[in-house]
Amino acid sequence: MRVLHVAAEVFPLVKTGGLADVVAALPVALAHAGADVRLVLPGMPQMLDAVLHAKPVIDLGACFGAARVRLLRGRMPGTQLPVYLVDAPLLYRRGGGPYQSADGAEWPDNLQRYGLLGWVAAQLGAGELDAGWRPDIVHAHDWHAALSCAYLRAHASDAVRSVYTVHNLAYQGLFPHEDSALLGLSSNFMSADGLEYHGQLSFMKAGLKFADRITTVSPTYAREIATHEFGCGLDGVIRGRGNVVSGILNGIDPEVWDPAADTAVAQRYSLDQPEGKAVCKAALQKEFGLPVDASAPLLIAISRLSSQKGLDLILSALPQWVEQGAQLVVQGAGDAALEAAFRMAAAAHPAHVAVHIGYDENRAHRLMAGGDMIVVPSRFEPCGLTQLYGLRYGTLPIVRRVGGLADTVVDAHTATLADGTATGFAFDHASAFDLGAAVLRAIAAWRDKAGWRTMMARAMAEDFSWQGPAMQYLKLYEEARHGD
Ligand code: ADP
Ligand code: GLC
Numbered sequence: 001m002r003v004l005h006v007a008a009e010v011f012p013l014v015k016t017g018g019l020a021d022v023v024a025a026l027p028v029a030l031a032h033a034g035a036d037v038r039l040v041l042p043g044m045p046q047m048l049d050a051v052l053h054a055k056p057v058i059d060l061g062a063c064f065g066a067a068r069v070r071l072l073r074g075r076m077p078g079t080q081l082p083v084y085l086v087d088a089p090l091l092y093r094r095g096g097g098p099y100q101s102a103d104g105a106e107w108p109d110n111l112q113r114y115g116l117l118g119w120v121a122a123q124l125g126a127g128e129l130d131a132g133w134r135p136d137i138v139h140a141h142d143w144h145a146a147l148s149c150a151y152l153r154a155h156a157s158d159a160v161r162s163v164y165t166v167h168n169l170a171y172q173g174l175f176p177h178e179d180s181a182l183l184g185l186s187s188n189f190m191s192a193d194g195l196e197y198h199g200q201l202s203f204m205k206a207g208l209k210f211a212d213r214i215t216t217v218s219p220t221y222a223r224e225i226a227t228h229e230f231g232c233g234l235d236g237v238i239r240g241r242g243n244v245v246s247g248i249l250n251g252i253d254p255e256v257w258d259p260a261a262d263t264a265v266a267q268r269y270s271l272d273q274p275e276g277k278a279v280c281k282a283a284l285q286k287e288f289g290l291p292v293d294a295s296a297p298l299l300i301a302i303s304r305l306s307s308q309k310g311l312d313l314i315l316s317a318l319p320q321w322v323e324q325g326a327q328l329v330v331q332g333a334g335d336a337a338l339e340a341a342f343r344m345a346a347a348a349h350p351a352h353v354a355v356h357i358g359y360d361e362n363r364a365h366r367l368m369a370g371g372d373m374i375v376v377p378s379r380f381e382p383c384g385l386t387q388l389y390g391l392r393y394g395t396l397p398i399v400r401r402v403g404g405l406a407d408t409v410v411d412a413h414t415a416t417l418a419d420g421t422a423t424g425f426a427f428d429h430a431s432a433f434d435l436g437a438a439v440l441r442a443i444a445a446w447r448d449k450a451g452w453r454t455m456m457a458r459a460m461a462e463d464f465s466w467q468g469p470a471m472q473y474l475k476l477y478e479e480a481r482h483g484d
Helices: 018-032 045-050 110-125 142-155 177-183 203-210 219-224 235-240 276-287 311-323 336-348 361-370 386-392 403-408 414-418 432-447 449-461 467-482
Strands: 002-006 036-042 052-063 066-075 082-087 137-141 161-166 174-176 200-202 213-216 245-247 298-305 327-334 353-357 373-376 396-400 425-427
Touching: 002 018, 002 110, 018 036, 018 137, 018 467, 036 110, 045 082, 052 110, 066 110, 082 110, 110 137, 110 142, 110 177, 110 203, 137 142, 137 467, 142 161, 142 203, 161 203, 161 467, 174 177, 177 200, 200 203, 203 235, 213 219, 213 467, 219 245, 219 403, 276 298, 276 361, 298 311, 298 336, 298 361, 311 327, 311 336, 311 432, 327 336, 327 361, 336 353, 361 386, 373 386, 373 432, 386 396, 386 403, 386 449, 396 403, 396 432, 396 449, 425 432, 432 449
Parallel strands: 002 036, 002 137, 036 082, 137 161, 161 213, 213 245, 298 327, 298 373, 327 353, 373 396, 396 425
Antiparallel strands: 052 066, 066 082, 174 200
8 A cells, every 4th residue: 555645744844733743653653554655745944954865856847836846755864754845945945834934924825835735746646756656545634735635636547545634624724716726726626616615715625525535633523523613614515525534543653752761851750660750740840940849739731822722711720720739831832912821820820830932842741741730621622642642641631521632531530430441631611610620620639649640550551552543544545445
């Protein structure tokens, strides 16, 4: 089975969120399971710098508004995976992020940038760019890669099928309809039965309409996106695809997130040798200027600061936890109002709340190792990775019961405590009241040291490796190849 993954991000080269972690780990797991896997990525400077032995495959001349486009092929660092880079200097070689400039404005030419990525992936799929290799499956991730599904449909080839994974339905890639000619697809593709979405063009819709199979990153989110509440205006389109939509839970990279081998933390620890966790907690308290106090329950949050993540609920519920003697360390970046509000909370409660505004991979590991509990109060969460990292690090999650959070955390209540399956705390409504109640439950449970150790042991022993999900994707690829 030959599979081409198409994406805008890959850890550690370019990362804005969990998508990058998935695109780094899933292809490796598929290759371990016997698939012949390659990636195609936009040639952003970090990609061009990091990919090993990149050599030109074909010169594509001028396209998508770029004077010169070349396809390169090299190897993903740290793996044996071949990776194609679309080298279009005018479109991709610039500072800032993959979707926005450094000051947070969307790149004005994202239509061309991600139209080109989708087109190149489809051309590779059609066997027109690299004589030596052609995939059976093109697997596109999120709106940035979704146009590949439309271009493949335009090709109408039976030799290749497309799979589209929705990592987050809220980011849709919307562009002015009058720019549709730049994509070079026929006008049928631009109708309401194609990319047209309330007078605009939607890249997300290209994936939802034209992929042979659609997946999302947890079974619960797969059901949720077919509803008005979570469908972001596309629930009708998703219901229209019926049984080609399914959910496959993400795994985590056990080498990147392993408390027993983590080089970023104060002292490594494991299920059998848990002593290091207390050292990590004291080090974290010290690093963030909080009183070094083993008897204070330490909550952490590591997150994009956006309304999706519900961190505003933490701000409302916080005074109650402070009264309980709890500490909170937050690391996040994003919404300016939330950043300011967290800074103010830290200033108001200096002995209890500390905040790092910014993105810092190593520090995220130190939070994960030092915390007692991780708070993930999302309004919606397609999968969520930080609660999985929390489980692995014995930092028990407190989550809202939505999407992948509902699928991965077992709430502690009488029955689950009795049968030993509890791994965290879940609540239903996106309200400060419900979150507050869950945190108070968690603090009470934490004070029962023996009970807490049992829950930690259960959480740390859980298998969230990519092996199982990779087998599910391989099965889905087979179905896509042999189905209609
Ligand atoms: P999303 O992709 O919606 O942001 P996920 O939970 O799937 O949510 O993935 C988030 C990823 O980004 C995790 O790897 C998490 O550790 C990381 N992350 C988020 N914010 C920060 C930050 N400020 N610093 C370091 N890592 C962060
Ligand atoms: C998205 C989602 C997150 C998911 C990640 C990786 O960014 O918001 O829930 O874990 O993609 O699939």
